[in-house]
Amino acid sequence: MEKLLAARLHAVKVRPYLASALFALHVVEDRSVPTMAVDAHWRCYASPGFVARTPVEELAGVWVHEVSHLLRDHHGRGERYAREHGEHGPGERLRRNIAADFEINDDIYGDGLPLPAGAVLPSLLRLPSGLLMEEYLRTASMSGLAADLAWLDCGSGADGQVRPWERGPDGAHGLSRQQRDAVRFRVAEGIKGRPGDAPQGWRRWADEAFHPPQPWRQLLGAAVRSAAGAPGVGEDHSYRRPSRRSAGIPGVLLPSLRRTPPRVCVVIDTSGSVSDAELGSALLEVAAISRAVGGRRDLVSVISCDAAAGVAVPLCRAENIALVGGGGTDLRSGFARALR
Structure with a gap:
């Protein structure tokens, strides 16, 4: 796994604002994982074969890709979307994974991170970039990509559906909810402290991560009635x-x-x-x-x-x-x- 750790150092070098999140991930070697995947508790599962055949620069891009799923809470959002729409099958799981990849892949590559072959981009379906996972799920069926991307599996950290190889909430080296929020807060503060270093998508995420839009009409009405x-x-x-x-x-x-x-x-x-x-x-x-x-x-x-x-x-x-x-x-x- 030395090659994988070297790739993480390269990712930190080219994306310093993600350093806290990248070092918070605990690496788990597992041959049953197709490539690399993450769970909701910030464990990163890596296939030794995939690591051996992938260049260090591309592995750095995979590091950034996987940690982006966790920072943007694709686990919680995917789980919530599945519950609200009753979509729990393997096909629906793949759709959520593809939509999550659409959200993050449009602005994480370049500037030291080469675009890997087979990267899933919104342009594959002639969709605009810059949308959220939920917006892609509402606007595209993605049925045309499902057959070609059946291998795609970023773990429960990308769509909210637990995988057989994952250690679960009681396994070793998992982060608690408070620890995960602390990591997100440090990353958001780092991005806001040096906004010129991060793409627009990350700056928007940092602004909304701990200050989500509020229902101001309800809040204003409640304040007036209370006063x-x-x-x-x-x-x-x-x-x-x-x-x-x-x-x-x-x-x-x-x-x-x-x-x-x-x-x-x-x-x-x-x-x-x-x-x-x-x-x-x-x-x-x-x-x-x-x-x-x-x-x-x-x-x-x-x-x-x-x-x-x-x-x-x-x-x-x-x-x-x-x-x-x-x-x-x-x-x-x-x-x-x-x-x-």
């Missing part, structure tokens, strides 16, 4: 209506505790980079906010803001609000006006 309906919100003593306890203390006027609905001010970015569709979406959210505060539109105002804040306009009908802007972007003035 408007929390105990004690808007409650204060008022002399507008005397307290009932005043009857027990002649000559003393006690204030009562009254609840005043909160006022909401919405700042909408109207700079030139915001499209009409996005502005329309913002107005829909304004209408939803007014419903969240009990339908009191007089309690909701809207400020248009690009490089400068506009006038706070009371909400009558969300669709009739005139949004003024089209310049640069500086929302600080909008927030300052909203807090007045």
Whole structure:
């Protein structure tokens, strides 16, 4: 296995941002593996015959290929896709493996890693590069490739289906979930620290690895409802209506505790980079906010803001609000006006 370890060193040399992940893999020699494969617990299974007949530079590319499956969580994503679509047979397993290879092979080769013969690329099916595994699975049947790629097997780390040669979660030298997440975090931090060294696909992965897109509409609605309906919100003593306890203390006027609905001010970015569709979406959210505060539109105002804040306009009908802007972007003035 010295040749395989030398290939790993070459992979680290040409892809230094993947060093933490490459060294986290534990090598297992196994003659039943077709070529090289990984499992979900970061073990790398290698066939001695495949290693012997493959040049070191190409083996380095295989190292990067296999560790890419693990970093991009193809195991978890493939398992989830199979469960949601009821696809558990060997043919479906091969489709997931091919789609996962499509996702990673379009930008990992070159710059010191030669493209190996037989590499699976999206261009084989005239598909665009840069898509995710799930997108390839939805857009292509891959039936035309199945017969030619029956040998393809990157292990459960590529598609979520356990292989006979794998040691499983209780086997030696496997990484726990926390350890796997720590490796991904170190790689993502390394890519973001030196973004010029990594391809666009890896930079996108690093941005989303630990900061996935959030359902902002649900989060915004929950925040507004929580702020408007929390105990004690808007409650204060008022002399507008005397307290009932005043009857027990002649000559003393006690204030009562009254609840005043909160006022909401919405700042909408109207700079030139915001499209009409996005502005329309913002107005829909304004209408939803007014419903969240009990339908009191007089309690909701809207400020248009690009490089400068506009006038706070009371909400009558969300669709009739005139949004003024089209310049640069500086929302600080909008927030300052909203807090007045």
